[in-house]
Amino acid sequence: MFGVSVGIMDGAGGAAAGDFSSIATVTAGVGATVLSFTSIPSTYTHLQIRLSGGNVAGQNYTMTFNSDTGSNYATHRLSSSGTAVSAGSATSATSINIAGNAGILPSSPSIIDILDYTSTNKNKTIRAISGWDNNTFGYMDYNSGLWFATPTAITRIDLSQAWATGSTASLYGIKG
DSSP: OTTHHHHHHGGGTOOOGGGEEEEEEEEOOTTOOEEEEOSOOSOSSEEEEEEEOOBTTOSOEEEEETTOOSSOEEEEEEEEOSSOEEEEEEEEESSEEEOOOSSOOTTOEEEEEEETTTOSSSOEEEEEEEEEEOSSOEEEEEEEEEEOSSOOOOOOEEEESOBOTTOEEEEEEEOO
16 A cells, blocks of 8 residues: 555656665664654655654654754645544644654554755655554554745755654655
8 A cells, every 4th residue: 555655756757666775774762752864865856755663652753854943844634544534734833744653553654755855946845644553443644744944955854753662764765
């Protein structure tokens, strides 16, 4: 099911399997609150983060770019569970809200696409898909986000939350 993200990328120019290059992987240690990617090279068209892990607070995690914690972000969310659907949004936020999970679920995956991350002519957009099972029914979250600071290339990404030990995030570059 998570191959859907790659299929969506096809509308942005396509991405064959050989077009993905591993840039870095970070793993949460005990008490980690931020997973960071720094010194991101500018040699790709898009970025993708594949996250496997959970958080100890059972809440959503957030994303910021280039250490910007100003009110320069907006986010939209569509969530579904075994019994309900909900939606939400935020503007003038200090980060992009990405789905989390309902507790410590070390296998909760998320795939986040960051489009045109090197462009200095437009604001940055992301799209994310996340899902998890709480042994009663499953959850699915679809998120989109916008970083509307002065357009600049993304060189740092921070994913913040009280991460479960062993949670991993891998950053991939996608060629045009």
